[in-house]
Amino acid sequence: MMEAVRPFDEVMDEVAKEGGESLSLCYQCGLCSGTCPWGTVRDFNLRKMLRMVQLGLVEESDDIWLCSTCKACVDRCPRGVELIDVIGSMRRMLVGGGMIPQMQRSAVSNMVQEGNPWGNPAEERMDWAEGLDVKIYERDMDWLLFVGCAPSYDPRNQKVAKALVEVLNKAGVSFGVLGAEERCCGDSARRIGDEQAFGTMVERNVAKFEEMGVERVVAISPHTFHTLKNDYGEFGSELEIVHHTQLLAELVDEGKLVPGRLEKKVTYHDPCYLGRHNGVYEEPRKVLESIPGLELVEMERSRESSLCCGGGGGRFWTETVAEERFSNLRLEEALGTGAEILVTCCPFCLLNFEDSSKGIARDDSTYILDVAEVLVKSL
Amino acid sequence: MSWDPQILVFACNWCSYGGADAAGVSRFQYPPDVQIVRVMCSGRVDPGFVLRAFNKGADGVLVTGCHLGDCHYQDGNYKAEKRVEMLYTLLGQLGIQSERLGLEWISAAEGQRFANVITDFVGKIRRLGPANGGEGP
Amino acid sequence: MSASSVLVIGGGIAGIQASLDLANAGAHVYLIEKAPFLGGRMAQLFKTFPTNDCSTCIEAPLIVEAHRHSNIDVLVDSEVMTVAGKAGDFKVKVLKKPKYVNDNCTSCGDCFDACPEAVPNEFDVGLKLRKAIYLPFPQAVPSTYTIDRDLCLNKGHLIACEKCLEACEVENCIDFEMKAEMLDLDVVSIIVACGGSVLDPRSLENYGYGKFENVITNMEFERLVSASGPTEGELIELEGMESPKRITFVLCAGSRDVNFQGYCSRVCCMNSIKEALLAKEHLKDVEITLLYMDIRSFGKGFEEYYNRAKEMGIKFVRGKASDVTKEEEHLVVRVENTEEGKIEDMETDMVVLAPPLLPAEHIGDLAKVLDIKLDDDGFFKMEQVNVLPLRGTKEGIFLCGVATGPKDIADSVAEASGAASGALSYAEKREHPIVDIPEKGGEGEPRIGVFVCHCGNNIAGVVDVEDVAGYAGELPNVVHSENTLFACADSTIEDIINTIREKDLNRIIVAACSPKTHGDLFMDALIEAGINPYLFEMSNIRNQCSWVHADEPERATEKSKTLIRMSVARANLAEPLIAETSSVTKSALIVGGGIAGLTAALDLNAQGIDVTLIEKQEELGGRLRELHKLSPEGIEASKLLTQKMKDLLKSNVNVMTSATLDDVKGYVGNFQVTIKSLEGVTTKDFGPIILAIGSDLYEPTEFGYEDYENVITNLELEKMMEEGPIEGKTISFIQCVGARNEEYPGCSRYCCETGIHQAAQVAEDNKVNFLYKDMRTFGKGAEENYKIASEKGVRFFRWTEQPEFDGNEVKVQDVFSDMTLALPTDLLVLSVAMRPNQETVEKLVEVLKVPLSEEGFLMEKHVKLGPVESSIAGVYLAGCVSGPKRLDESVSSASGAAAKAAALLSKDEILVSPIVAFVREDNCRWCARCSEVCPYSAIDIVEIEGGKVAWVNGAMCTGCGACVVECPTKAMILKGFKDEQIEAQIDAMMGELA
Incomplete structure (x- = not known):
């Protein structure tokens, strides 16, 4: 036999401490490797990477930063290994040791400094709402609309914020925003593994919510929705959180929102953080199906088997080479249905699809839309 | 080959007949030139049977039974062994090549062995040619 | 019937075996089966591993025996409704649903053709249609048709569909007025043999069952390759109808999986390997791949079977399939080959899924009725999983087969007999049917009936059975000759009995399988027909002909004719034999x-x-x-x-x-x-x-067992653990020591589960490494323990190359990382194989x-x-x-x-075999040679008028025939194997038939 290497047991001990103890359950079946979208775009073997973690023989590479935390593997793992937690624990260890890649480092640092991963000036956070009927949150309002960084600063996503606000006003919903006081929810920090930064953001936000007497929050981004719903509780927060499509579905149900006719064939992409992570599959569809004349066709891979756009896990803040973008593959799938509009409801998905579609010639410039935008179109 | 040998095989109920069945179950193929006559024990095989077979024109006779020490009836196969040995001598005197008579021990579990034994024996008889020296009966 | 009655719930192989064991011990049995036929899941299989016996061939005689046994009352279409009372005195209510067809049914099938309502049939897993009036499959026992009243158009209205009644040519056969019966049964004990169900494969969304037609399950595959199945044994794709060029088996499809069933379904590895071998038999050039995590070939002959599959070119890829998708012309299976670390998108034509066995449908209802508990997986709970596995949680109720968890036929059969043993302890009154062996048949000329069996495709696929039957019909003394699909089928047995009576036959030749397979069945048929059972011959044209000359159909056909000719020669000289009885020592x-x-x-x-x-x-x-x-x-x-x-x-x-x-x-x-x-x-x-x-346990020589103090066997570890806790060490386990190697290819079955259990125990206070070849944790609770051991931090290493130990470190080529690892080890535990107890054996x-x-x-x-x-x-x-x-x-x-x-x-x-030696006194000179050679001292000298002669004690004679050869005057004969008979066989072989 060849030269033998001793496993480093200490690594698994650390991983376990950091929340990745379920890795010991892994019996190396390879289901995750076949499931992970990274295996389709490059020579990446998820199972083998985890094997090396089990042995404590991980080598330096960017592999640990590839994961977009889409959860497809976790849902299928026959042993119940929480792969995202395992990768998260590895990232936490690396971050703790100062080994965080540059782009992720910047995103987190900007988030803490300016309240958004881009590092745009905090004061400009409310600029998108200029001229619009958007109030600052007050104690007796029904909902706090947590706009989020992308809808606040990114031009494409600002359109979504505007569309949503229009719809909510039309439905007579009592809501307000935190305005320039709003800060990043911190989701990306946690996914990247910087618990310290995350803690900072959460504490700040929780304090703000308490100060403002916030009890119910509607979030535009599924990532915000996810972290407020599932993570903020660790920091003592007790909020009722919904995603904007859930609120829209409720309004349609209650008759407060009556969509007009829109004769379009659309397909819907389930964002990972709304679908797999939180089980919200039906509400966005309900909203779309309530629009007369709208034909909804499903892609082959929908709901639990939806293909990640590649934006989660902090990857949105990194550069992904064109050939390796999941959103390209997903867009192809959408085009394959013959739909005229690809509808989604996540700012990362939206931008990733917009990016991917730049290489494709199409005549309708409104090919990719948020659910709220589709509603507006129908009204 | 225009000539196919006719070979008689005696198989004992407990061992070699079971082995022949096992060969079938596992589909171990062998040439169809043999016919099996079941007896309860290889010790039942009267030398007269062997001589009769050759007299009627058989090209080969194979006596099979349990491995020595394993005979279902204690020592029937030892008796068979002695009788076959006597027959080797007798056949020579009658002008029949003694190689045309065979003796093999095959257990009920040995399907592959049964098929191999038959294949080898048939091959041997084919090489010896027809027993009566002519083109076959 | 004064015998104590036992209730057996379930008419699959386990229920049938239990019933036979009970009945053969003199108890009376109510065998309840909810389907219209006996046989259960085994009847749907084509072949069984590891012998590749034809499933129907080996089950049919047991089904027929159970159906005919005078101590067994078979109640099909029946369900247990209530159970009251206690062990020794249960009062059971059974609902017997009407067939709407009575025993006059001849199974002609005219009604089936006439019926307008069709639905996918259960027996072929929906691949074939049946009608409202139907027989589940041709060899079904009972062979009476049944009307599925839910599907039937005749709902009792004024204008009703009665097409079946109109088509039926038998008077008083179909009766729409039949009512359900509620039967009150008094039984002393109950055996639950209700079998199980199968996971609905549509729940395995990523495997595309239901979306893609060429994704099928194991059972659908069985039906496709079965000669009695929807395609008459042609293995073709459901979509496209062509023979697949590539087949991929996906194992563990819904088992060993927290998202479905956590347990191992125990039979699917072997079942799939068997099906792969069948596919290779059917389509010589087909490419077959099995995707697996651990191959569980743990039983007797299983490992050799697995090796054979590999030798035949069937590929085994270690990896759990992630997705099945469809391209235009084929399917694609995505899987990582974890031994090579490569993710592949395999193109294939057919995907066969192996979904797990689940508890029987409505098992909860039955559990309530019986007032017994279910275990965590929903199967019936064993009283104690190690030493009381056949007892339910209530006295007097016994469990066997898949009722307690997935298992194969051999294990189910052993358990069924075991459950019978338990049930018998309450059966105080026993009664045996009186069997009268007829003496008739020896008078007059031989009148021979020949029945040439197709055995489905097993014989007919090679031998021209029609030609052979025709040939036989021309032989001297043969007055009847026919060919039949399955000679052992209930209906054929009836046919044989009737033909014997009608044509006054006194010799029967069945040209089919081995006498060892069904000999007894046919002999019983002769008894029922009223003639002596030893007037029966079998020509072995299957095991010793069609199966071994598959590539030479013409010569196999000629050989079959020769074999029958030889049987005719023997039959001509056969005599009725009367068995002697022998007492039974009651100890x-x-x-x-x-x-x-x-x-x-x-x-x-x-x-x-x-x-x-x-x-x-x-x-x-x-x-x-x-x-x-x-x-x-x-x-x-x-x-x-x-x-x-x-x-x-x-x-x-x-x-x-x-x-x-x-x-x-x-x-x-x-x-x-x-x-x-x-x-x-x-x-x-x-x-x-x-x-x-x-x-015994293997005494290892490997891994320095004899040299290093810190190498022990798993048994020695048990002793150590018994003596006190082991703490603070690094313990490495190596499996398969003395097993699965060249010399001893078999799996030793017990050691993975035991090893895991030991590992989990010592993992509390020690670091543990577990080095395995395949993880075979298939027993109840074993797969769960494997998971627990993982949770406790046991580290697992799969190897294909034998690891090494130098006293300090175990060196292993870790398959999953493709690295050579050195594992510091304080204590090396070798899981050793079982060996036979040499001396005693x-x-x-x-x-x-x-x-x-x-x-x-x-x-x-x-x-x-x-x-x-x-x-x-x-x-x-x-x-x-x-x-x-x-x-x-x-x-x-x-x-x-x-x-x-x-x-x-x-x-x-009991009846002792009548195949014994016998002295023709006229020829005997009492030379005493016979007596000298008899190994059983069964020959004595007796005085008769005129001198001394030899006399054979029929009870002690075993029928070896040694004495016959020794007798110089041919006074000694062996009944059933007379010199004349063997000589006639030899003559017939060479073409001479008297």
Whole structure:
């Protein structure tokens, strides 16, 4: 036999401490490797990477930063290994040791400094709402609309914020925003593994919510929705959180929102953080199906088997080479249905699809839309 | 080959007949030139049977039974062994090549062995040619 | 019927076996089956592993036997509604649904053709249509058609569809007015053999079942390759209808999976390998790949079967398939080959999924009715999973087969016999049907009937059976010749009986399989037809012809004709033979006082039977004495043993320790056994003998076992754990020591589960490495323990190259990382294989002539259907004597052996074979040569008028024929194997037929 290497047991001990103890359950079946979208775009073997973690023989590479935390593997793992937690624990260890890649480092640092991963000036956070009927949150309002960084600063996503606000006003919903006081929810920090930064953001936000007497929050981004719903509780927060499509579905149900006719064939992409992570599959569809004349066709891979756009896990803040973008593959799938509009409801998905579609010639410039935008179109 | 040998095989109920069945179950193929006559024990095989077979024109006779020490009836196969040995001598005197008579021990579990034994024996008889020296009966 | 009645719920192979064991022991049985036919899931299979026996071929005779047995009342279309009372006195209400067709049905099928309502049939898993009036499959027993009233258009309205009635040419056959019956049954005990169901494969969304037509399940595959299936055995894709060029099997499709079933479904590895081999048989060039995580080929002959599949070019890829998708012309299976670290998108034409067995449908309802518990997986809960696996949680109720969890036919059959043993302890009154063996048939000229069997495709696929039947019909004395699809089918047996009567036949030749397979069945048919059963011949045109000359159909056909000609020659000279009766010594001997021997002894004692148990060691208990805690629950072995010993003390089993078997003389029902003990040498008489001698463990030479202090066996670890806790060490386990190698290719079955259990225990306070080849944790609770061991931090290393140990480190080529790893190890534990108990086995072979299998364990009568019987009548096998077993398997097989022994002991006399030597006194000169050569001292001298002659004691003669050859005057003949008969066979072979 060849030269033998001793496993480093200490690594698994650390991983376990950091929340990745379920890795010991892994019996190396390879289901995750076949499931992970990274295996389709490059020579990446998820199972083998985890094997090396089990042995404590991980080598330096960017592999640990590839994961977009889409959860497809976790849902299928026959042993119940929480792969995202395992990768998260590895990232936490690396971050703790100062080994965080540059782009992720910047995103987190900007988030803490300016309240958004881009590092745009905090004061400009409310600029998108200029001229619009958007109030600052007050104690007796029904909902706090947590706009989020992308809808606040990114031009494409600002359109979504505007569309949503229009719809909510039309439905007579009592809501307000935190305005320039709003800060990043911190989701990306946690996914990247910087618990310290995350803690900072959460504490700040929780304090703000308490100060403002916030009890119910509607979030535009599924990532915000996810972290407020599932993570903020660790920091003592007790909020009722919904995603904007859930609120829209409720309004349609209650008759407060009556969509007009829109004769379009659309397909819907389930964002990972709304679908797999939180089980919200039906509400966005309900909203779309309530629009007369709208034909909804499903892609082959929908709901639990939806293909990640590649934006989660902090990857949105990194550069992904064109050939390796999941959103390209997903867009192809959408085009394959013959739909005229690809509808989604996540700012990362939206931008990733917009990016991917730049290489494709199409005549309708409104090919990719948020659910709220589709509603507006129908009204 | 225009000539196919006719070979008689005696198989004992407990061992070699079971082995022949096992060969079938596992589909171990062998040439169809043999016919099996079941007896309860290889010790039942009267030398007269062997001589009769050759007299009627058989090209080969194979006596099979349990491995020595394993005979279902204690020592029937030892008796068979002695009788076959006597027959080797007798056949020579009658002008029949003694190689045309065979003796093999095959257990009920040995399907592959049964098929191999038959294949080898048939091959041997084919090489010896027809027993009566002519083109076959 | 004055015999005690037992209720058997479920008419699959387990229920049938249990019923036969009960009935053969003189109890009365109500066999309840909810489907319209007997046979269950086994009837749907094409072949069975590892012998590739045709499933119907080996099940049919048991079904027919159960159906015909006068002690068994078969109630199909029936369900148990309520159970009241207690053990010894249960009051059961059974609802018998009407067939709307009565026993006048001739199974002609005219009604089927006429019926307008069609629906996918259950038997072919929906691949074929049946009508509202139907027979589930051609060989179904009972062969009466049934009307599915839910589907039937005749709802009792004024204008009703009665097309079937109109088409039926039998008077008074279809009766729409038949009513359901509620039957009140009084039974002393109940056996639950209700089988299981299968996971709905549509729930496996990523595998595309239901979306893509060419994704099928194991059972659908079985039906496709079955000669009686929807395509008559043509293996074709459901979409496209062409033969697949590539087939991919996906194992563990919904098992060993927290998202579906956590347990291992135990049979799918072997089942899929079998199907792969069948596919190769059907389509020589087909490319087959099996995707697996661990191949569980743990049973007798299983590993060799797996090796054969590999040799035949079937590919095994270690990886769990993630997705099945469809391209235009083919399917794509995505899987990572974890041994090579490559993710592949495999193109394939057909995907066969292996979904797990689940608890029976509506098992909850049945559990409520019976007032017994279910376990965590929803199967019936065993009273105690190690030593009481066949008892339900209520006294008087016994469990067997898949009712308690997935298992294969052999294990189900052993358990069924075991459950019968338990049920018999409440059956105080026994009654045996009186069998009158007719003497008729010897008068006048031979009138021969020849029945040439197709055996589905097994014979007819090679031999031109029509030609052969035609040829036979022309032979002298043959007055009837026909060819038939399955000679062993109930309906064909009826046909044979009727033909015998109608055509006054007195010789029957069946050209089919081996006499060892169905000989008894046909002989029973002759008895029922009123002629002597020894006027029967079988021409072995299957095992010894069509199966072994598959590429030479013409010569096989000619050979079949020759074989029949030879049978005709024998038949012409056959005579009726009357069997002698022999008494049965009402005492049982059990050799071996380990858990198997103790179980068998207590089982028999509970039936009031006199039992002697001999044990070679000073103390009873066998290996159980050396064990610490038992998988899966961690119960202390000593606790279980103490309980057994308490039970033993309360019983009247005669125990002899420090006692060994010295000699055995005699035959079934009348063994004279010489026992050597501290008191000297004693000889006692016994009816049956149960061998429960257990096994040895391999003494390793590998891994420095003999050199290093820190290398021990798994048994030695048990002792260490019993002595005190082990802490602060790094312990490495190496599996498969002495097994799955060139010399001993078989799997030792018990060691993965035991190893995992040990690993999980020591993982509390130690670092543990577990090095395995395949993880074979298939027993109840074992897969769950594998997960628990992982949770506890046990590290797993899969190897294909043998690891090394230098006293300090284990070096292993880790498959999953593709790296050579060095694992510092304080204590190396070798999981060693079981070996036969060499010395004792040699003695048994010497005195009993029991045949051995390849690895030196005792060979069972039939590895699937005769797991607890040896090929010596009256000698039964319990526990590891026949091969490695887990504890509950030893216990079940011991109870099974007890049931066989009990059946023998329930009879006052048994029929001894009439194939015995006989002296024609006129020719005898009393030279005494016969007497000298007889190994059984069965020949004596008697005085008659005119001198002395030899006389054969028919009860002691075993029919070897040695004396016949020795007799110089041909005075001695062997009945059934006369010189004239053999000579006629030889002549016939060479073309001469008198």
